[in-house]
Amino acid sequence: METTFSPLASKVNNVFVHVSDLKKSSEWYCRLLGLPFDPNDVESPVFNIPVTSETGLTLDDHTFDPGFELNPSKHVLFNFYVKDIDGAYRFIKELHINVVKEIERIGDFAYFNFEDPDGNVLMVCNC
Secondary structure (H helix, E strand, C coil), X not given: CCCCCCCCCCCCCEEEEECCCHHHHHHHHHHHCCCCCCXXXXXXXXXXXXXXXXXXXXXXXXXXXXXXXXXXXXCCCCEEECCCHHHHHHHHHHCCCCEEEEEEXXXXXXXXXXXXXXXXXXXXXXX
């Protein structure tokens, strides 16, 4: 295949998660990631989770889009990396977060899936 010029960078810049309650979801994601949370920092329609990687995480409640219909994804939207899959699993369970797929191990690779407050499916994996 011939390489052609593209103005698009070959990296994912930001992930958007569509939510129904921006403050509630912002607090949930911050708690999940062990980040400080101040409800005064949340202003519709979006909240950027202060992640420490190149790829950003934005929650969007579509305040200015009255025709928007929230349809949570039952397919994994993205994953969070962890070194200790078992410790991450215990942490998720301690937070009473709904696990929708138990830990699956394939050689050294392991993952499990869980839901955010709107029912979007997310993954934790060690690779």
